[in-house]
Every structure is written in C-alpha cells, then in structure tokens.
Amino acid sequence: xxxxxxxxxxxxxxxxxxxxxxxxxxSNHLYFYxxxxxxxxxxxFLVSFYNNEISEKSEIFDDxxxxxxxxxxxxxxxxxxxxxEDSAMYFCAGSVEAGELFFGEGSRLTVL
Amino acid sequence: xxSVGLHLPTLSVQEGDNSIINCAYSNSASDYFIWYKQxxxxxxxxxxxxxxxxxxxxxxRVTVLLNKTVKHLSLQIAATQPGxxxxxxxxxxxxxxxxxxxxxxxxxxxxxx
Numbered sequence: 258x259x260x261x262x263x264x265x266x267x268x269x270x271x272x273x274x275x276x277x278x279x280x281x282x283x284s285n286h287l288y289f290y291x292x293x294x295x296x297x298x299x300x301x302f303l304v305s306f307y308n309n310e311i312s313e314k315s316e317i318f319d320d321x322x323x324x325x326x327x328x329x330x331x332x333x334x335x336x337x338x339x340x341x342e343d344s345a346m347y348f349c350a351g352s353v354e355a356g357e358l359f360f361g362e363g364s365r366l367t368v369l
Numbered sequence: 370x371x372s373v374g375l376h377l378p379t380l381s382v383q384e385g386d387n388s389i390i391n392c393a394y395s396n397s398a399s400d401y402f403i404w405y406k407q408x409x410x411x412x413x414x415x416x417x418x419x420x421x422x423x424x425x426x427x428x429x430r431v432t433v434l435l436n437k438t439v440k441h442l443s444l445q446i447a448a449t450q451p452g453x454x455x456x457x458x459x460x461x462x463x464x465x466x467x468x469x470x471x472x473x474x475x476x477x478x479x480x481x482x
Contacts, residue, residue, distance in 0.1 A: 261412075292470075300405075300413060300458060300472040313469050348412050357403065358470070360412035 259283040261361035263349050269367045273338050278364045280332045280349030289332045290350040290358065291324065293317070300348065306332065339368045381479040388446040390476045392459035395440060399461040403470065404433060404444045408455045416444070416457075446478075454480045 262281040270276050282289055291303040304314040304324055311324065321340075326332045332351075336343055346363040382388045394402075400421045405413035419426045419433045419442075426433050432445040442459050456477050460470040 299474045300407075300460075300470075302469045302471070305469060315469065350412075357415040357418060360405075360414070362410075363412050 261349055261351055261359050263347075263361035263364045265364055266362070267365040267367070269369065270339055272341055272368055276336045276339055276343075276366060278334045278336075278347050278349075278366070280334075280361055281330060282332055282349065282351035283359060286351030286353055286359070288312075288352045289326065290352075291334045292348045292350060292360075293345040294348065294363075295345045303334070303347075336366075339366070341368050344368045378475070379477045379479065381481060382449050383481050384449060384451060386449055388444075388449045388453070388478055388480075390444045390446075390457050390459075390478065392442040392444075392473050393440060394442065394459075394461050394473075396461065396463060396471075397440065398463040399440075400464055401462050402433070402435060402442050403460045404431075404442075405458045405460060405472075406453075406455045407458060407475070413458060449478075449480050451480050451482060454478055 261283060264279045268276060289306040292300050293303055294300045301317060302315050304318045305312045306324055321337045323335045332349060344367050346365050348363045349361045350358040352358045403418040404416040406416050407413045417426060417428045417431050417433045419435050421437060424435050430447045434443045444457060446453055456475045458475045459473045462470050
C-alpha cells in the first residue's frame with residue numbers, strides 16, 4: 258500500500274539553526290500539506306501546496322517557514338531560524354482532487 | 370472564531386462494547402467532516418468522512434452521525450477492540466476543495482480487556 262514517507266523521524270537542533278524536513282508523497286497525489294502537533298495538543302494546519310505554489314497558509318506559517326517541491330517528488334518544509342516553540346511533530350499529508358488526506362508518520366523536531 | 374472541540378478528553382470502554390465519541394463545532398459554514406485515529410507515535414489515520422448534505426454514513430464497524438442543527442458530530446465504533454485504543458480527532462473544513470482542516474483537541478479511547 259502506498260504511503261507518505263517523512264525524514265528524518267527525529268531531529269534535534271539548536272535554537273536559531275535552520276531545519277529542513279522532507280516528505281515523499283504518494284505518487285498520484287496533487288495536493289500537499291504540512292501540519293504540526295505540539296506534544297499533547299491538537300493537530301494544526303500550516304500550509305497547503307498545489308500546482309507548485311502555496312494555496313493556503315495559516316498564521317503559524319510566518320516568514321520563518323517555507324515549502325518547496327523542486328524535483329516533483331520531495332516536498333520539503335524549511336524553518337529558517339528555529340525557536341523553542343517550534344518543537345513539535347510535523348506531519349506531511351497529501352490528497353488527490355477530492356477525498357481523504359493521507360498523513361505520514363511525522364518528523365519530531367526538538368529545539369534546544 | 371472557528372473552533373472544533375470535543376466533549377470528553379478520555380473515554381474508557383470494555384472490549385466488545387460500543388463506543389461513542391462526540392465532537393462539537395462552531396462554524397456553521399463547515400461542509401466536510403472527517404474522523405481521524407492517531408495511535409501513539411504515528412500520524413493521523415483516516416477513519417471516515419461525511420459531507421454536510423448527509424446526516425449519517427457507515428463504514429466497517431464505524432458510523433458517523435452529523436447533526437447540523439446543533440453542530441454536533443459523533444463517531445460510533447461497534448464491538449470495540451483493543452486495537453481501537455487511540456486518540457480520535459474530528460476535523461472539519463468549510464470547503465471540500467480547501468484542505469486546511471481544523472482539528473479538534475482529541476479524545477483518548479481506552480479499551481479495557
């Protein structure tokens with residue numbers, strides 16, 4: 258069964274460092290998303306991406322965040338200068354035109 | 370503002386019993402609702418969805434009920450099994466073409482053997 262693959266599974270970084278989280282979506286998906294979940298809290302939408310551009314983003318997705326899909330395969334989330342409060346699980350998700358979102362297993366980011 | 374909330378943070382049931390997990394939402398424009406299951410250390414897993422033009426939808430052992438009048442959504446799990454133990458989230462979006470889901474805060478389901 259096809260699945261969304263995320264790397265790394267866990268990254269520990271120092272505050273102020275840049276982090277790139279990577280996702281390989283399911284091949285026939287057209288819409289791509291990043292969500293995050295702070296420990297013990299609900300899942301929060303960050304950004305959606307379609308046709309090589311951001312289609313929607315939340316207030317959380319400020320200038321420190323960026324996404325790209327440079328090679329038509331990997332979908333990445335970059336945090337330019339991490340803050341302590343960026344510590345969370347980051348989930349990549351994908352979907353076809355209509356229907357359910359398929360989530361990856363997540364990347365845990367720990368900012369020290 | 371928009372909010373999607375759950376009535377109970379933890380639900381404990383006996384194996385074999387039916388489980389009912391509830392969710393309230395406040396956005397009357399909500400059009401599409403989804404229930405997700407999240408096991409420890411894993412990403413949300415789709416269970417079942419329902420659109421606002423329906424009030425009930427059934428899957429395998431699961432039923433989702435939607436009451437738009439009182440903005441309430443419920444997930445019923447029949448014959449609950451130990452493998453059903455997880456956190457369950459409801460999520461909504463006002464537009465099925467818009468995938469910025471608003472998630473509720475989650476209910477932990479504990480199945481007692």
